[in-house]
Amino acid sequence: xxKRNGYTFIDMLVxxxxxxxxxxxxxxxxxxxxxxxxxxxxDESLELYLNQATKYGNTIKNEVKENNSYIVTxxxxxxxxxxxxxxxxxxxxxxxxxxxxxxxHLIYDEEKDTVYAEVV
Numbered sequence: 001x002x003k004r005n006g007y008t009f010i011d012m013l014v015x016x017x018x019x020x021x022x023x024x025x026x027x028x029x030x031x032x033x034x035x036x037x038x039x040x041x042x043d044e045s046l047e048l049y050l051n052q053a054t055k056y057g058n059t060i061k062n063e064v065k066e067n068n069s070y071i072v073t074x075x076x077x078x079x080x081x082x083x084x085x086x087x088x089x090x091x092x093x094x095x096x097x098x099x100x101x102x103x104x105h106l107i108y109d110e111e112k113d114t115v116y117a118e119v120v
Contacts, residue, residue, distance in 0.1 A: 039094065053104045054106075055082060056082050056106075057116070064108045065108045068107075069106060071106070072103070073101055073104070074100050075100040075101065078090060105119070
């Protein structure tokens with residue numbers, strides 16, 4: 001009888017099942033990590049937009065002070081150069097939707113004589 005070199009069907013089947021099990025357990029964990037990363041990036045972007053809105057609010061402090069508050073959108077901040085955007089669009093990293101119409105409330109703090117921003 002001649003000796004064959006190579007793998008049997010059973011050997012190949014065991015390897016395929018093992019690879020399937022590894023994939024089954026690692027893919028969900030990786031996709032969960034990517035989702036967490038998107039949420040973190042969104043939070044950091046939102047913090048940046050609020051900081052820029054605060055800077056803008058302090059340039060129009062008297063107007064905010066007279067009205068006790070002022071509403072500004074992300075689009076307003078892009079148009080005035082406070083938020084950079086190469087194509088004029090600001091998108092939500094989580095779902096790709098436009099954030100241009102997101103409203104930010106500028107509020108005058110009389111005690112500190114400054115303006116702060118919060119999302120409406």
